[in-house]
Amino acid sequence: MGIKVTDVVKQLESPVENMESTVDSLLFGNGDDEVNGILVTFVASHFAIEHAKKIGANMIITHEGIFYSHNQNDKVLKNNEVYAEKLELIKNSGIAIYRFHDYIHKYTPDLITEGLIQRLEWDGYLERHNHTSSILAIPPMSGEKIVAYVKEKLSIPFVRVVGDLSLECARIGLTVGFRGGGETAIPLFEKENVDLIITGEGQEWETPEYIRDAGVQGKKKGLIMIGHAASEEPGMEYLAEKLKSYFPAIQTTFLSNENLIHAK
Amino acid sequence: MGIKVTDVVKQLESPVENMESTVDSLLFGNGDDEVNGILVTFVASHFAIEHAKKIGANMIITHEGIFYSHNQNDKVLKNNEVYAEKLELIKNSGIAIYRFHDYIHKYTPDLITEGLIQRLEWDGYLERHNHTSSILAIPPMSGEKIVAYVKEKLSIPFVRVVGDLSLECARIGLTVGFRGGGETAIPLFEKENVDLIITGEGQEWETPEYIRDAGVQGKKKGLIMIGHAASEEPGMEYLAEKLKSYFPAIQTTFLSNENLIHAK
Numbered sequence: 001m002g003i004k005v006t007d008v009v010k011q012l013e014s015p016v017e018n019m020e021s022t023v024d025s026l027l028f029g030n031g032d033d034e035v036n037g038i039l040v041t042f043v044a045s046h047f048a049i050e051h052a053k054k055i056g057a058n059m060i061i062t063h064e065g066i067f068y069s070h071n072q073n074d075k076v077l078k079n080n081e082v083y084a085e086k087l088e089l090i091k092n093s094g095i096a097i098y099r100f101h102d103y104i105h106k107y108t109p110d111l112i113t114e115g116l117i118q119r120l121e122w123d124g125y126l127e128r129h130n131h132t133s134s135i136l137a138i139p140p141m142s143g144e145k146i147v148a149y150v151k152e153k154l155s156i157p158f159v160r161v162v163g164d165l166s167l168e169c170a171r172i173g174l175t176v177g178f179r180g181g182g183e184t185a186i187p188l189f190e191k192e193n194v195d196l197i198i199t200g201e202g203q204e205w206e207t208p209e210y211i212r213d214a215g216v217q218g219k220k221k222g223l224i225m226i227g228h229a230a231s232e233e234p235g236m237e238y239l240a241e242k243l244k245s246y247f248p249a250i251q252t253t254f255l256s257n258e259n260l261i262h263a264k
Numbered sequence: 265m266g267i268k269v270t271d272v273v274k275q276l277e278s279p280v281e282n283m284e285s286t287v288d289s290l291l292f293g294n295g296d297d298e299v300n301g302i303l304v305t306f307v308a309s310h311f312a313i314e315h316a317k318k319i320g321a322n323m324i325i326t327h328e329g330i331f332y333s334h335n336q337n338d339k340v341l342k343n344n345e346v347y348a349e350k351l352e353l354i355k356n357s358g359i360a361i362y363r364f365h366d367y368i369h370k371y372t373p374d375l376i377t378e379g380l381i382q383r384l385e386w387d388g389y390l391e392r393h394n395h396t397s398s399i400l401a402i403p404p405m406s407g408e409k410i411v412a413y414v415k416e417k418l419s420i421p422f423v424r425v426v427g428d429l430s431l432e433c434a435r436i437g438l439t440v441g442f443r444g445g446g447e448t449a450i451p452l453f454e455k456e457n458v459d460l461i462i463t464g465e466g467q468e469w470e471t472p473e474y475i476r477d478a479g480v481q482g483k484k485k486g487l488i489m490i491g492h493a494a495s496e497e498p499g500m501e502y503l504a505e506k507l508k509s510y511f512p513a514i515q516t517t518f519l520s521n522e523n524l525i526h527a528k
Contacts, residue, residue: 043469046477068446068474070467076447080454082478147528158527165528178467182332183340190344203334203442204465204492205307208524210332213310214346225525228468260472261489263422263527264411264429 293360
């Protein structure tokens, strides 16, 4: 008897106490199906589903929602052709798709954040993981140098920056995904005394405007928005490595999505 | 007897039916004060408040919240030094600050959107204003040309783009501010058959991922994220012009904030 879809899901959720309210679930497919291969990706795009079919993976683990929303999006997508074609592809493929978002962020530490820190090769500089952020104490370097370093390590074409990046940075706050907003990021400047925050994305009128005001007051701070996918993909790739050790008999493949957003 | 702060507020809110739930209000200052001068700006930054003091304007009209949040943000900003210094500046200045967000978006048409269309010199191409978007039918040109055109008209250093911008675009959906998310933007591709959406900002995993999937399915679409401030500042400048005609006796000044976010 082989490993079932539900066995993989149980393994993934096992390090975390049962969550009553979560977006994580088996979106498509049959929990009793035997798993022939797993594709792990940041978001199960149309291309990712075709790719899973091609390589014979009958289970996909996706971090973000597959229909362009954190939650279900049925009203928006009613009579939508792109949605309909993707839905048909999924149903015809018989592939099981498991959304793995809330549980993986609840790992101790958050596996998504841990994956990013490893990719940046900053494991040795970790001071502390907080609930929605991590604090790093790195050898001091300018914001500009950090920008170049991060772009190279993550293979991304650009980042968005706020503040004076000639600033020498030693304490860094790291928040993945859409945790660049004021509620998560601003307290790190004050309570954690960070020089710079590196985040995925966040509302433009929140943390950036805070940095503008701080700068005018002579309190220099910096922000680097590396992009949502760039901040969370390394964590999903890290997960794929873990799955290989949990289920060595199953072929597990990580698919990196192409850079989607470009600066012009 | 001169014009009071409340007179200006009444004039601003007069084209719209009374809203029961709104973030718009007199955040600071005294409604009975006589207005000596008005400063209009996208967000009343620390610098903007100092500038109002300098030019003798005792009323500021701000579109976005002044403490780094759409709503009140007291918990986040407790014991925050940047907040405390800005608050002290405001209180010492005696300047009245009026938040003008929901009402101006409720104008018929939305004055913020109208200001952007005028700045783009696309008034002649307007097909229709919807509730949260406007549809334009422009002389066909490539997405790349539109990028260059928009950057030049708005004096912005970069935009973020998604999709194949060699695409010839004739129908454009315009959504200002944080209306680039899937709920607002995605239906425009299907229901309004637009080639391209120009927006302020929006969640990266929503509309961009939709465009990715559409492209793989052979349905080419494009997205240009010009930035939240870039999409709404022209509307606030347009408002300043209107105020000059409503209150010719009052010195009204528009302050454009410096570009805050840069691509590196």
